[in-house]
Amino acid sequence: MSRLNQHSLSNGWSFKDGQDESGNSWMSVPAIPSVVHQDLLANKKLKDPFIGFNELNSKWVNEKSWTYRNVFQKPEVAPGSIIVLAFDGLDTFAKVKLDGNIILESNNMFLAHRVDVTKALEADGEHILEIDFDCAMLRAQELRDQDPKHKWASFNGDPARMSVRKAQYHWGWDWGPTLMTAGIWRDVRLEVYTTRIADLWMEVQLTGDHQEATVSAFVEVDGAAGSHKAKCTLSLRGREVASEQSTVGEGGTAKVTFKIKNPSLWWPHGYGDPTLYELSASLADGHKELHHASKKIGIRTAEVVQQPDKHGKSFFFRINGVDIFCGGSCWIPADSILPNITPERYQKWAELMVTGRQVMTRVWGGGIYEDDSFYSACDELGVMVWQDFMFACGNYPTWPELLESIRREAVYNVSRLRHHPSIVIYVGNNEDYQVQEQNGLTYNFEDKNPENWLKTDFPARYIYEKLLPEVVKELAPDTFYHPGSPWGDGKITSDPTVGDLHQWNVWHGKQEKYQVYESHIIDFHNKADGHERRIATYLIENVRMTTDLETYIYITQVVQAEAMMYGYRSWRRQWGDDRRCGGSLLWQMNDCWPGISWAIVDYYLRPKPAFYAVARVLKPLAIGVQREHYDWSVTHAESPKTSKYSLWIASSLLKEVSGKVELRFIYVQTGLEVREQRVWNDVRIQANGTTDIIVDDIIDYTVYSEPHVLAARLWVDNEVAARDVDWPQPFKYLDLSERGLNIQRDFESDDLQSLRVSTRAPVKCLVFEERDGIKVSDSAMDIMPGDEQFATIMGLKGDSLKYKYLGQ
Template identity: 80%
Template sequence: MSRLFQHSLSKEWSFKDSTDESEGVWMPVPSVPSVVHQDLLANNKLEDPFIGFNELNAKWVNEKTWTYRNVFQKPEAAPGSTIILAFDGLDTFAKVKLDGNVVLESNNMFLAHRVDVTKALEADGKHILEIDFDCAMLRARELRGQDPKHKWASFNGDPARMSVRKAQYHWGWDWGPVLMTAGIWRDVRLEVYTARIADLWTEVQIAADHQEATVSAFAEVDGAAGSYKAKLKLSLQGREVASEETTVDKGNTAKVMFNIKNPSLWWPHGYGDPTLYGLSASLTDGQNELHHVSKKIGIRMAEVIQQPDKYGKSFFFQINGVDIFCGGSCWIPADSLLTNITPERYRKWVESMVAGRQVMTRVWGGGIYEDDSFYSACDELGVMVWQDFMFACGNYPTWPELLDSIRKEATYNVRRLRHHPSIVIYVGNNEDYQVQEQNGLTYNYEDKNPENWLKTDFPARYIYEKILPEVVKELAPSTFYHPGSPWGDGKVTSDPTVGDLHQWNVWHGTQEKYQVYETLGGRFNSEFGMEAFPHLQTIESFIENEADKYPQSHVIDFHNKADGHERRIATYFAENVRTATDLETYIYLTQVIQAEAMMYGYRGWRRQWGDERRCGGALLWQMNDCWPGISWAIVDYYLRPKPAYYAVARVLRPLAIGIQREHHDWSVTHAEPPKTSKYSLWIASSLLKGVSGKVELRFISVQTGLEVRERRVWDDVRIHANGTTDIIIADIIDHMVYPEAHVLAARLWVDNDIVARDVDWPQPFKYLDLSERGLDVKVSESGSDDLQKLRVSTRKPVKCLVFEERDGVRVSDSAMDIVPGDEQIIIVKGLRGDTLKYKYLGQ
């Protein structure tokens, strides 16, 4: 018997337009995985679709068919060995031929395939592998045309997309281009073996007091008939914790049970260490090791708590018995050309989540089941993952062959991902129940007969409430399943009392003022957002002509895919700030509005966490971009944070102080100022123990920088653990007595250190004169060429001090409010003696 050998087929590929039969048309492929756009770029047959209007010049690629070819040498194989041709991902309609014979036909981008080619490779020497990739766009339209009775209701992209199991954002979304990729988008290889470990997974049970855990480990074996043994081992930080050898049973599965005393638990960052155990399995024939597989697992309990309360029914996460407020963001694919994303780039993205104090990321249902390196980074860094299945914004058809493909897709991906401790929930779809509501499709929640669902004009319910929960229950029984996002017990998706909520009445919908975000939330706010431009450097990456560097240029509008973005940006500009015509100031102002909007949402909803878990979490839309564009992202395509990134990070501190005046709707009162204002002051904590602190509240004139009334101080405030501590629930400012526009500036000390600040400003900013602030930014010391300390002080209150985002340079904070008498220190890494530009509102 022979040990498993893998022969990569990443090199020696060529490709061509399938319809071109002329000689010499084959073009070299640098390496696979790749997609056709990258290969055309490498051969100078395509201009970068991310630049200018080149997306339009790439349209022809979307409607072509492509053939890829590889000539390879038959690998050495001992007698009795199996040779497998393994594809981890083919995008999307692929016909695979080996020496002219069809060995595989695939129509699902999200599936892996294993083809036994032992007999096909009986002859020694060279063999020809060819893959024909049919056009997904044309095939989708053809499939749609074959079912005119189905109601093809959807948001975003061509409705025909729902007939094809391909990343839905490839059809274009309101933040990304239409780039219909094709190709070998994940690894391809030949495997030679007698027997192999096909799957390795665990089921974990933890005692209520966390002092003991039972880890049931399973190894599934695939191979020729024979007598095999498997040794399974559990280790921690390289030290063996437990191991056991067992015989592979008739079901081709080896199972052992490890009892672990005082286990080191996996925690989200900020709550404990994200401890990972090593799990390995070695397969032998009694003498020789045939295959070895290892994974990292976490020992943890993850629950979604849904209990009746005074607000309806709770929806929050609990890890190892600890309630977790899930502040974080939604994740889209980080590139329109997926094979551009390296494991290192994935790691940087997750590191930026952690640096931004985000404890959860939501893998959105219109993208992909991400690469293993993404989830591994979340495991290692302690970021919880909300995992959607890949259905988004539509009424999907349910043809028998499509349902079969969907079940296989779900099975494959849950098997692949189930060992990751970071994944704490599987969710059936993104906004498909909203499509059902808005189009009046039939949904009788009380009808529990799945066969009836298939006969309605909303048959996709069968996918979300039968197929997917069955797969999760079978393969990952300890992971919570939720039918959709948003969804709550079959009620309307806008119901704030149950389930999760997408709150788009700021920006979309009724376009409410962002200052009232806290009144608009539900039990878990899994989407909300505000657009902002990326930094000038990112804008310049796709602008080819200097004449286009103005806010409303054609090419800039082209790189903003949101319907009506001109009106919405203009609305929030007109309501809040003085408009600008130069591009750099315009960019900055959009970023100020986004930072303020996200701050208002997170600040108010995190406060509600302490009120019987009224709000269980907030995931902004969106963390990232798939190309250099204008969107709701708080970090752009090039990993450059926007000011909102820092504003959110501050609100998500372990201890965060909040000060806020009640909203005075100046547009309704025709800009008449209020005679009095109520205001509240509170502290939000994610600490698991109570602490004592000192609180200060100052009232500082915007115009003079002087205090307009006596400051208030609370010397010994007992701060509740993992909740909210109200300092002032509602007090009154009499604007007849204090007529000057003034900020409310709050600070919190713990153990003589300032741990949190917050500043509430008179609204709207456009009425304030914020020029000549007396801001002073100076270098206080340089620890090395790579590190500087900046001391920041001011004579008058400063709004949204933003430091330039420069590649290779990182600042400890930005988008800051600075008030007189409160000098702040900024740590700058990577500046190497250079100066850093900055900007503030009204400068």
């Protein structure tokens, strides 16, 4: 019996145009994993498609087939061992040949493959591995043409994309380029062994009082005889907690059960420590270990609470018995060229989520089932994951071969991901039910016969309401499954009383045409329909326009930050209203290329002002003050006579605390107070909910006619715990010159500047410039007279401090 040995096949590859038969056109591949765009770039056959208009000059790559080749030596093999060729990901139509013989054909990017090549490698010496990658774009179009009766309704990209199990955003989206990659996009290796641990997973039962956990560990063994034993160990912070041995049964699986007293639980960040145990398993032949595997796991419960309430039916998350307001963002792939994303880069993204106080991220269904390192980072940092299956914005076909491929895809990925405590929900698709509604496709919620669904013009219902929930129930029975996003018990997807919904009103809808400033490359890197008109509309409604590009960019960021803040502030307030709003996941956290989009952090991991605005609203204690909306466009800029306003505190703390609340009324022009401030001492702040201080009080503008801000502060333990400012809207009617802003350096070193910020008159959205290597502790700040604020800037290293504020 021999120990499992892995032989990486990351090096020694070459590639060529699949149609080139000359034999002398092979080019080198720096390393695997890779895709053809990376390898063409390395061989100077392609210009960077992320720069300028180079995406257009890369189109030829999308329309070709490619061949990859590796000549390798047969590894040393002990008697009785088998040799497996393992692919963790092939993108997408791949025909694998070993010494000229076809050993694998794949058409699903989201699957891993294991091929027994023991007999094929009987001969010692060199062997030739060759992979033909057919053109996914052309194959998709051929498949679409073969099913003309299907209604190929979709948003974004070529509708033919729905016939192929490839990352859908590769066909282009309203925030990303069209880059049809092909290649060995995840690891490839040879494995030599007599027996191995094929899978290791667990099921956890936690008592209601959290005093005891039952951890059932399962070890699936490949190639083992029934006499083998598997030893499982559970450890916490390097200390063994429990250990037990079990015989591998005839089905190739061993099971052990641990009883853990007073377990340390996994919590979302901000609610407790995201404690991880290590579950390990080993197979041995006597005293010789044959294979060892380990995974980090968490002990926790996760529920989606759906109960009738005064608003309809709730939809919120409860972790370890605690209701969680899920403030966070949606996640798209962090690169159009996926092998570019390193584990270190995933770690930095997850750290930004925590810095931004985002407790949940949503892996969007038009991308990929992410790399293990993404979920591990979320596990370690306490970021909950909403995991879509990979279907987005379309009416997907369901011919039998495709359904079988989807089933295998779901089984593989749920099996791969089910041990991650961060994953708290699986969701069938992104907006496919909206496509059904908008195209009038058949959906009879009362018809519960899945075979009937396949006969309608919306056959994909079968995928979301039968195939996928069956897989989740079998492989991850403790994880909630939701058919789609948005979806709510068969009701219209925009129904706010049930399920989840996608709020698009602030961007989509009727827009009057208006010509925005000419900037061709910038426009090219914004893939959203009508973006010029929409951006211009929101800018003109709210701020004074400028012809300076740098300032123009800044004010777009101001408007985004304001829009996000307004939404989050309101939704978080509704958390306390019988959980009317269970959370909000903004679109979107990140970009897949350097583009103009809704992302709150750019491709280079530099936060935008909206990132900081949302982080403030998601503080454990957040104060909110807001006047009722007054539509200037309807009244033709006539000033209101009166205005209602409200003041409240939102808390995610799990205990009640007391604090002092202060509300000031400050004249925008001078910084003087137009009326006496209001103060509330010893306010008892409700735990994990909302505490109203003022509800619909009245400002009489015939008395207080000067444009003034409402500046609120919350004090806890003699420190300012939270701030909020409500400004007269829109900003374009305000004179924001001559602010008297003062930025002093309290401390300065080569790598750090500590700043003290004060002002004579109210300052809107003070933004410190984000540059590579520079870290800003806070930005997009509103500064009020008499209220100094502080920020630290790391990484300037002698460079000048740059900042902007509205009206500067």
